[in-house]
Amino acid sequence: MADFITDEDYRAGLSSAVGNAFLFFGSEDYLKAAAVRATREALCPDPSMAFFNDIVIDATDYTDEKLLDTMAAPPMMTDARLIVLRGFDFTTIKASELDGLLETLALVKEYDYNCIIIEVAADLIDEGYLPKKPSAILKKIAKSATPVRFEAPTGARLARWVGKHFAHHGVAADPAVCTAFVEYAGNTMFVLANEVEKLSAYVKAHGKAAVTIEDIRTVTVPATLPDAFALSNAILAGDGKAALDALAVMKFERVEPTVILGEISRTFTEMQCARVLFDAGKNVAEVAAVLKLHEYKARLLSKALAKISPARLARVIALAASTDLALKRSAGDYSLIETLIAAI
Secondary structure, three states, X not given: OOOOEEHHHHHHOHHHOOOEEEEEEOXXXXXXXXXXXXXXXXXXXXXXXXXXXXXXEEHHHOOHHHHHHHHHOOXXXXXXXXXXXEOOOOOOOOHHHHHHHHHHHHHHHOOOOEEEEEEOOOOOOOOEEOOOEEOHHHHHHOOOOEEEEOOOOOHHHHHHHHHHHHHHOOOEOOHHHHHHHHHHHOOOHHHHHHHXXXXXXXXXXXXXXXXXXXXXXXXXXXXXXXXXXXXXXXXXXXXXXXXXXXXXXXXHOOOOHHHHHHHHHHHHHHHHHHHHHHHOOOOHHHHHHHHOOOHHHHHHHHHHHOOOOHHHHXXXXXXXXXXXXXXXXXXXXXXXXXXXXXXX
């Protein structure tokens, strides 16, 4: 099977979306919403017929019978219907519920005037190790619905998107300012879109044509907490570059180095505790219960532990402790944390 297609692949093949089912998954919910909107505009252009041809079914109201009844009714005054399924948590779904959903989705070929999209929020499905090793649930869903992966753009690509968004709102922002804006506001595109709109209004209200870094600091809300999570997740993934990128954001926000080190140390402490529990024969659900974590986080810990030996983890924890001592003797030296991340 094709493990997944990208959001660019989906948009390129939008003209052939009718008669098929898709699973929208991945880290960037903004791009999923934009793709749903583009599909809606292509398949259901008449808002007066939206009640009949643009159907949203939430997980709390979902039954296989309801989906089948919706699929079976012909579209009104057009050739196609869009059905969007939202709110599903594939980290907790029962096997019988998943089987029923997939069996119903498989019938889309019989009612080939429908396009069905399952829009899954970030972190509510186990992706496995993409692109080479998709998870078992992703493989299973792929038999009935094409998985479409929406990855968050980063770095220069995200900064270019921000620049275009500023231009759309009638203000200029040079590449350096766009990069600084992303570093300050974070990588979440929903947040960035809102902050761009707000900052653009502020700049125009003050009679200016271009955004400055001082404007960013004055108006934009910093993304301290999300980037703390980004740092933790990058460490769990063993992604040194992503960890340094997250650190750069926190440096720009002037987050105290001791706070950053606390986040790093907490992550490694959780890894060590989880290793002890896994070695004792506990499963993911039991580890999550003992450590009071979401099962998805426990699975991330399990995957991270598979990539790091006990001896190496012990060395990194010891290095974190020595870094903590050095930080207390310095005047807030971020380079100490950079050295620690490079050693992970």
